Amino acid sequence: xxxxxxxxxxxxxxxxxxxxxxxxxxxxxxxxxxxxxxxxxxxxxxxxxxxxxxxxxxxxxxxxxxxxxxxxxxxxxxxxxxxxxxxxxxxxxxxxxxxxxxxxxxxxxxxxxxxxxxxxxxxxxxxxxxxxxxxxxxxxxxxxxxxxxxxxxxxxxxxxxxxxxxxxxxxxxxxxxxxxxxxxxxxxxxxxxxxxxxxxxxxxxxxxxxxxxxxxxxxxxxxxxxxxxxxxxxxxxxxxxxxxxxxxxxxxxxxxxxxxxxxxxxxxxxxxxxxxxxxxxxxxxxxxxxxxxxxxxxxxxxxxxxxxxxxxxxxxxxxxxxxxxxxxxxxxxxxxxxxxxxxxxxxxxxxxxxxxxxxxxxxxxxxxxxxxxxxxxxxxxxxxxxxxxxxxxxxxxxxxxxxxxxxxxxxxxxxxxxxxxxxxxxxxxxxxxxxxxxxxxxxxxxxxxxxxxxxxxxxxxxxxxxxxxxxxxxxxxxxxxxxxxxxxxxxxxxxxxxxxxxxxxxxxxxxxxxxxxxxxxxxxxxxxxxxxxxxxxxxxxxxxxxxxxxxxxxxxxxxxxxxxxxxxxxxxxxxxxxxxxxxxxxxxxxxxxxxxxxxxxxxxxxxxxxxxxxxxxxxxxxxxxxxxxxxxxxxxxxxxxxxxxxxxxxxxxxxxxxxxxxxxxxxxxxxxxxxxxxxxxxxxxxxxxxxxxxxxxxxxxxxxxxxxxxxxxxxxxxxxxxxxxxxxxxxxxxxxxxxxxxxxxxxxxxxxxxxxxxxxxxxxxxxxxxxxxxxxxxxxxxxxxxxxxxxxxxxxxxxxxxxxxxxxxxxx
Numbered sequence: 001x002x003x004x005x006x007x008x009x010x011x012x013x014x015x016x017x018x019x020x021x022x023x024x025x026x027x028x029x030x031x032x033x034x035x036x037x038x039x040x041x042x043x044x045x046x047x048x049x050x051x052x053x054x055x056x057x058x059x060x061x062x063x064x065x066x067x068x069x070x071x072x073x074x075x076x077x078x079x080x081x082x083x084x085x086x087x088x089x090x091x092x093x094x095x096x097x098x099x100x101x102x103x104x105x106x107x108x109x110x111x112x113x114x115x116x117x118x119x120x121x122x123x124x125x126x127x128x129x130x131x132x133x134x135x136x137x138x139x140x141x142x143x144x145x146x147x148x149x150x151x152x153x154x155x156x157x158x159x160x161x162x163x164x165x166x167x168x169x170x171x172x173x174x175x176x177x178x179x180x181x182x183x184x185x186x187x188x189x190x191x192x193x194x195x196x197x198x199x200x201x202x203x204x205x206x207x208x209x210x211x212x213x214x215x216x217x218x219x220x221x222x223x224x225x226x227x228x229x230x231x232x233x234x235x236x237x238x239x240x241x242x243x244x245x246x247x248x249x250x251x252x253x254x255x256x257x258x259x260x261x262x263x264x265x266x267x268x269x270x271x272x273x274x275x276x277x278x279x280x281x282x283x284x285x286x287x288x289x290x291x292x293x294x295x296x297x298x299x300x301x302x303x304x305x306x307x308x309x310x311x312x313x314x315x316x317x318x319x320x321x322x323x324x325x326x327x328x329x330x331x332x333x334x335x336x337x338x339x340x341x342x343x344x345x346x347x348x349x350x351x352x353x354x355x356x357x358x359x360x361x362x363x364x365x366x367x368x369x370x371x372x373x374x375x376x377x378x379x380x381x382x383x384x385x386x387x388x389x390x391x392x393x394x395x396x397x398x399x400x401x402x403x404x405x406x407x408x409x410x411x412x413x414x415x416x417x418x419x420x421x422x423x424x425x426x427x428x429x430x431x432x433x434x435x436x437x438x439x440x441x442x443x444x445x446x447x448x449x450x451x452x453x454x455x456x457x458x459x460x461x462x463x464x465x466x467x468x469x470x471x472x473x474x475x476x477x478x479x480x481x482x483x484x485x486x487x488x489x490x491x492x493x494x495x496x497x498x499x500x501x502x503x504x505x506x507x508x509x510x511x512x513x514x515x516x517x518x519x520x521x522x523x524x525x526x527x528x529x530x531x532x533x534x535x536x537x538x539x540x541x542x543x544x545x546x547x548x549x550x551x552x553x554x555x556x557x558x559x560x561x562x563x564x565x566x567x568x569x570x571x572x573x574x575x576x577x578x579x580x581x582x583x584x585x586x587x588x589x590x591x592x593x594x595x596x597x598x599x600x601x602x603x604x605x606x607x608x609x610x611x612x613x614x615x616x617x618x619x620x621x622x623x624x625x626x627x628x629x630x631x632x633x634x635x636x637x638x639x640x641x642x643x644x645x646x647x648x649x650x651x652x653x654x655x656x657x658x659x660x661x662x663x664x665x666x667x668x669x670x671x672x673x674x675x676x677x678x679x680x681x682x683x684x685x686x687x688x689x690x691x692x693x694x695x696x697x698x699x700x701x702x703x704x705x706x707x708x709x710x711x712x713x714x715x716x717x718x719x720x721x722x723x724x725x726x727x728x729x730x731x732x733x734x735x736x737x738x739x740x741x742x743x744x745x746x747x748x749x750x751x752x753x754x755x756x757x758x759x760x761x762x763x764x765x766x767x768x769x770x771x772x773x774x775x776x777x778x779x780x781x782x783x784x785x786x787x788x789x790x791x792x793x794x795x796x797x798x799x800x801x802x803x804x805x806x807x808x809x810x811x812x
Contacts, residue, residue, distance in 0.1 A: 051119040051168040053145065056080070058090035058098035062134075068193070069101070069131045072138040075194065079148045083164050096122040099141075101134050103127075112331075113198065114176025115140070119168045136196050140175060151442045151466050152434050153191040154596065156534055159465045181391065181425040182448040184441055186600075188432070195445035201425055203336035203358045203391060205237040206272040210257045211250075222250050224282035227661055231280070241280035245310040246290050254310075255317035258335060259324060267327045270356065273311060274338040279679055281306075281342070283662040294664070297345035299682040300701070301664060304343045308351060311337050315352035325354070334389060339382065341494075346381035356425070357382055358391040362495045363414040364407040367485065371492035372410075376417055383421040391425030392418055395495050396440060399431040399600035400607060403507055403546045404438065404515075406482035411444055412455035419451040431600040435542025438478045439463075468532040470522035477518040477539070484511045493787060496730050501609045501754060502557075504550050505729070512547055519543065538597050545601055548588055552581040556612060557756055563615040564756075564764050575616045579624060610734065610754040618718075618767045633716035633769040633804050641805035642718065645709050648673040649800050652693045671695060678703040689724075689795045698793040702786040709801065711739075711772040711779045716804035719768040719781055722797045725760045728789035737770050738780040748773050755794070763797065771806075 061073060073089075080087050093100060104127050115128040115137035126141075128134045142148045145168070147161045183199040184192070192198075213233050216223055223230050224241040233240040243250045258271040281287065281303060290309075295302040315335050318324050326332055334356040337343075344360065351357065359382055366372040383390050394414070397405060418426070426448055430441060439462040446458055459475075467474040488506060489496060497503030519540050526532040555578040562570035589605035592598045614630050617623055618638070623631035636642065648671065657670035664680035669688060674695070676686060683699035697703050711717075719737070727733055735753040740746055752768045772779065781801060785794050 050170055051122060051124060053164055053166060053168055054085060055097050055122075056085055056087060056099060056124065058092070058095050059087045060090050060093055060095065060098055060100045062101060062103050062131075063091075065101075066131060069135050069138070071190075071193065072135040073101075076138050076142055076146075079142050079146045083146045083148075083160070085146075085164070094123075098122075099124045099126060101126045101138070103131065103134060104129060111176055111180075112200075113180065114174070116172060116174045117141070118172040119170055124168060132198060135193065136175075136177070139194060139196050140173075142194075149442070149461075149465065150191060150194040151439070151462060152535075152597070153188040153432075156531065156538070157191070157434075159531075161461065161465050177449045178419055178451050179424050179426045179448045181427065182445070183427045184396070184430040184444065185427065186431055187441070191441070195442065196449055197445055199427075201270040201334065201336060201356070201391065202268075202272045203270065203274055203338060203356070203393070203427070204272060205274050205277045205338070207243060207274070207276050208233060208235055208237045208240040210254060210273075211240070211243045215253065219249060222247050222253065224280060225284045226280050226282070228283075236276075238277045239280075240276050241278070242275055242282065244282040244284065244287065245306050246282070246284075246286040251310060251313040251317065254314045255322070258314065258318045259322055262318075262324050262333065267329060267331070268333070269327060269331050270334045270336050272336045273314060274336060274358070275307060275340060275343065279342050283664070288663045292663075295345070296682040300342050300344075301680055302342065302345045304339065304345045304347050305349055307337065307343045308347050308355065308357070309349060311335060311355045312349070312352045315355050319352070319354050332388070336391065338393065340393075344378070346378060347385055351386040353386060353388040355387055356389050356391055357385070357387055358393050358425075358427070359423070360393045362395040362492070363410055364395065364405065365489070365492035365496060366410040366414060367407070367489055368492040379418060379421050379423065383423060389425060390421075390423045391427065392423050394426070394428035395498075396428040396430040396444065397495075397498065398429070398437055398440070399433040400499055400603035401433075401436075401497065402504055402549045402601070402604045404436040404478060404481040404543070406438065406440070406478050406485060408439060408443055408455065408459060408482065409486075411440065412447060415444070415447045416451045431603060432597075433542060433601050434597040435539040436546070438539075439466075466532075466535060467522065468526060468530075470525040470532055470536060473518045473521040473525065474536065474539070477515050477522070480511060480515050480518065481507070484508075490729060491789070493730055493789075499604075499607060500730060500732060501553065501607070502732075502757060503730075504546070504553050505757065507546075507550065509550075512550060515543065516547065541592060541595070542598055542601070545589060545592055545598070545605075548581075548585045549604075552578070552585045555581045556610065559616060560610075560612045560753065560756060563612060563619070563766065564760075566619070566765075568619050571616045571619045575613060575620070578613070608749075608751055610751045612752060614750075614752045614768050614770060615766060617769060629716075629771040629806075630769050632806050633718060633771050634767075636716055636804040636807050637718040637767075637769060637802060639807070641807070642802035645717070645801045645803050646673050646707065646799065650693045650798055651689075651695050651796060653688055655692065669695075673707050675706055676703065677706070689797050694795060694797045696793055696795045697785050698788060700785045700788045702784070704782055704784050705796065706780055706782040707801075708778055708780045711776050713772050713774050713776050714806070715772040715776075716806040717770050717772070717779065718802045718804055719770070719799070720765070720802065721799040722763050722765050723755075723760065724763055724793075724795040724797070725755055726792050727755050727757045727759075728792050729757060730787050731757075731789055731792050732784070732786050733788075733794050734784045735766075735768065736780075736782040736784060737768070738782060739773055739776045740778040740780065741775045742777040744778075747775055769804075 077087050100123055112130050113132050113136050115133045117126050117137060126137045128137055146164055149159050149161055151157050181200050182197045216233055220230055222243050224244055226241050231241045254273055261271045290306050324333060334354050336356045336358055338360055339357045340360045361375055439459060443458055446453055463471040463475040522536050559574035559578045562574050593602040613627055617631045617634045651671050654670040658667040659670055660667050668676050668686045679701045681701040685698050687696045688694055689696045695705055733755040734751055736749055736751055738746060738749045
C-alpha cells in the first residue's frame, strides 16, 4: 500500500520501486494551495549515494547564525549523540559526512519557515530562506530522523520513539507549516521552539496605547460618551473605553499610529487596532445611528460592522494612500483586529484585504452540537468576507481550571476546519498545568504544523511512548475527564466555568474516584524510579490539587447550605470541616505551585473565593482567631445593639419612574438608595419582585446592584436580606462588601457568599456581619449577578443594613 506523507518519517514506509505512487503523489500535491498547507515532494535521485546516518560527523552552520538557530543545533547535537551519532560543529561547507545548514534568499520550495533537505552524496544539505526555517528543519531532523519528542517541557518531557534508520533516503524532503503563526500562550520558550511554534503577528487589545490621556486633553471629542459623560482614559487596555469609532479624526489618529509603528519597525508585519478588553463603547447619537437597527449575536449587541468599518477606513489610509503594503524584505503587512465579544458576528460589509480579523471562540465547547455547527458556519462566513488572511484566538485553558479540562477531539476537529477555511494564524491561551493538560499542547503543535496528521495515531503515540507500560490506565484517566465533560458541560457559553469556584462541580465524586483508580492502576504498571513513574507522579500531584479542592468546595457548599437552612448543629460542624479542608488545600497548593510543572495553577489557588464563615458566626459563640472582630459584630447584633442605615428596606420603587442608561436599554426601575451597573444583553431584565417593590434580575450577562454608606474604621455592620433564586451551572450570583478610603480607592473587599446552584425553594434569609478595616470611609454593598442561564433569576425582597454597637472583646 502506498502512503503519501509530508515528513521524513514517511520515507521509511515507501516500497523501493513505487514510481507510480510517487507520480500520483506529486500530481495530487500540485493541486493544493501551497500558501495554505504543508508542501512535501518526493524526487528520485537516480544514482545518488545512499548516505549512512551513522557516518555523519560534522554539522556546518551559516556564518552569521544567531541564538535561535544555535539553540536548535545544540539540541540536535545532544539528540544525535544520545542516538549514537556524534556530530561536531565545523566551518567547512564542503566537508564530507556532514549536515550543511544553508540559508538561501527566496526560492520556490520554501517560505519563511519552510525548508528542503536532501542528500548530496556524503553530505546532507538543509536549505531555508530564514533562520526560522533552518530551526524548523533542525527540529524536523530531531523528530523524524532521530525520533525525539518533547511531549512536555524539560528533560522529563523528552522521549525517543522508534529507531534511527541506517541510511538517509535518496529523496528530497520539503516542508512548510500549514499555520504561519502558531502560538500557545504563555508557553515555555524552550518547549515552543522544540515543537516548532512561532509568532509573527500582534493582535492583542491595543487601542488604549493609541487613544491616550494626552490625546484626550487636546481632542476629547475622539473619546467615548459612556453613561452620559466622556471617560478620561487611564492607559489601561482592560478598562479604558473604546474611542468613538464614528469620528473621522479617530480614523486619522489610528492610521498615523500604524504608519509610525511601521516606520519605527520596518520589518514588522502587523499593527494591532484591537478593541480594549471591555464593552465600553460610545453611546452618542452618532454611534446609535451607526449600529441601528440593533442586532444581537449570541445575545450580545452586534458591533462588528461599526468596528470593522473603522478598520477598513484606517486600512485605506495606511495601504491604499500611504502605500505601506510590504516590509523592506517583501513581507505583506496587516492591520489586525479581534472579532471579540460584541464583534464576534461576521460582517455584512466587505473587508479590506489587509485587515486581519482574529476570530475569538472557545472551541473546547464544540461538545455542544448547536454551538459547534454555528461556529463552523461563522468561521466560513468570516473567511469569505474579503480578508487576505484570517486569524483565530482560542481558549485551550489549562490553568486556571483546577481539573483536567480535556477536549482533544475538539482540538482536532476545529483545527482541521480552520485550515479547510483558509485560516492560517492561530493563537490560544494555554497556561500549562502539565499534569492536568496531558497531550493538549503537543497534539496542538503537531496539528498546527500539519492538520492532515491523524489525531488518533498521535494520541496513541503519546500514551504509548510517554507512559509506557501504563499507557492504558493513563489514557483512561484523561479520557474519563474528556467523556464526562462532553456529556455534562451542557450548553456552550463564553469560556464556561472560567474562574468559577463552583466549576469543579462538573466532575462528580464518582468520576473523580474512577480517575483516582486509574492512577493507582498506572503506578502498578511501572517500575518505581522509572521515567514513566516520574511522569505519573506529576499527574498525581496535579490531580491531588483537583481532589483537595473538590473536598474544600463541597465543605464550603455544605456550610453555606446549613446557614441558609439555619441549622445550628450543622453550622458548627461544617465550619470546622471547611476551615480544616481550606487549610489543607492552601498549604498543598502553596507547595505545589512552586514546582515547575504546576506553577500555573497559582492562577486558581490565589483567586478570590467566597468564605461563608461570617454567615456561620451569626449562629455561633466561638470564632477562629482571624474572625474575632467579625464575631463581635454578630454578637452585638444578636443582643439588639443595632440601628438601621438604609431607609428603603423593602426596595420600594418610585411610582412610574424608570431610567434608560443608554439607547441599548433596557429601562430600569428607580429604587431609592440603590443603583445599577450592567452590560446590555438581549434578554436582560430588572423588574419589581412584587407589585412596586423588590428587585428581580434575570437574563444578565453581568449586572451589579449596589448601595454605598459612610463608615469609620472599626464600625460593625450586619447585612440582613431575604432572597429567592434559581442558579444554573456557570451562573455566579455573589455578595461583595467593598471598603473604600477617603479618596474613593478600594482598600479591601470580601466575598462572603456565592449562591449555590439550584433553586432556593422559597425565600431564604442571610445575615452577614462585618467590621470596617483600618482606613475605611465608605462601604459598598454589592450584589453581582453574572452569566445567568435560561430561567435563572435573583430576587431581592428585603435588604437591611444595620450599624452595630460593638461589644468589648473578652479579656485575655
